[in-house]
Amino acid sequence: MGEEEVKLVGAWFSPYVHRVAWVLKLKGIRYEYVKEKINNKSSLLLDCNPVYKKIPVLVHHGKPIVESLFIIEFNDETWKHNPILSTHPYDRAMARFWALYIDQMLLESSKKVLYVEGEELKKEIKQVSEAMEVLEGMLKGKKFFGGEKIGFLDITFGWIAIWLGAIEEVAGFQLYDPRKYPLLHNWKNRFRELDEIKDSLFPKEKLVRFFQKYRHASTKATKCDNIAII
Ligand SMILES: N[C@@H](CCC(=O)N[C@@H](CS)C(=O)NCC(=O)O)C(=O)O
Incomplete structure (x- = not known):
């Protein structure tokens, strides 16, 4: 697997962010963790999630994906080893x-x-x-x-x-x-x-x-x- 550009925008207290981090860990994907301040949102977060302005955001090769459950599915489809969802x-x-x-x-x-x-x-x-x-x-x-x-x-x-x-x-x-x-x-x-x-x-x-x-x-x-x- 080649080196991929993966960023996770999150904060330590968010259960939604942890979900995504757990999946990345289970799949052994290296990523950059970008800490977000929820009461002073960064332009990165506002640009990546202009609709909900919430964490987590996963940025894959510059493309943002939002909503933890969708990010998990994206991860499972992108990196197929150690599957999270059934194939059925x-x-x-x-x-x-x-x-x-x-x-x-x-x-x-x-x-x-x-x-x-x-x-x-x-x-x-x-x-x-x-x-x-x-x-x-x-x-x-x-x-x-x-x-x-x-x-x-x-x-x-x-x-x-x-x-x-x-x-x-x-x-x-x-x-x-x-x-x-x-x-x-x-x-x-x-x-x-x-x-x-x-x-x-x-x-x-x-x-x-x-x-x-x-x-x-x-x-x-x-x-x-x-x-x-x-
Ligand atoms: N349904 C979203 C919920 C995400 C969420 O509520 N994130 C909180 C932090 S735990 C947040 O970013 N809150 C900022 C806000 O409401 O402005 C998901 O599954 O990703």
């Missing part, structure tokens, strides 16, 4: 369906838990536990969502390894009871222990401090108000 059309369609489900139901609701209250909070908590239930069921008889090996859904859901625990700590209550979801719990431990994953993880406390700062800033109606940090 049905399995691919199902993996895409569940990946969107994870983002829309679980990740979105888990994020909202940090800043909503009352009835809205109850609704988000209920949504998280319903999604957990579904995912627990999907792991029956499997090591990973992808089967024996880590795949698209493992990567998509991998943020639970640190982010969910930090959200719980900042919110002050438990969203995920390991006794209720033993298969998910074992999956999470297996995922965290993979060589390609464990090197990229950081202490949960770092994220807790970051969320606390963000929460404080957004209640003071600063610039952070309109920024989805996670």
Whole structure:
């Protein structure tokens, strides 16, 4: 494989950026990591993602690709070794369906838990536990969502390894009871222990401090108000 020009524009706290970094690592692709400041966005980010102005952005030979799930697919099609998605059309369609489900139901609701209250909070908590239930069921008889090996859904859901625990700590209550979801719990431990994953993880406390700062800033109606940090 020749030397390719690959850049990843991201920030340490973003679960979406980590997804892309995990795939690049699993495929052994060398890339330049460009750190982005989300409250003072660079012209590189604004040029590359003028529609959403969000990270991650992957720049491949000068061409930007945005949205983490699309970037993962792009990577899988560009570098075919260590495949992330199945080659079977049905399995691919199902993996895409569940990946969107994870983002829309679980990740979105888990994020909202940090800043909503009352009835809205109850609704988000209920949504998280319903999604957990579904995912627990999907792991029956499997090591990973992808089967024996880590795949698209493992990567998509991998943020639970640190982010969910930090959200719980900042919110002050438990969203995920390991006794209720033993298969998910074992999956999470297996995922965290993979060589390609464990090197990229950081202490949960770092994220807790970051969320606390963000929460404080957004209640003071600063610039952070309109920024989805996670
Ligand atoms: N659906 C997007 C979500 C990306 C996202 O929300 N990124 C956050 C950081 S974790 C961001 O860039 N926020 C900046 C903003 O909202 O202005 C993806 O999968 O890539």
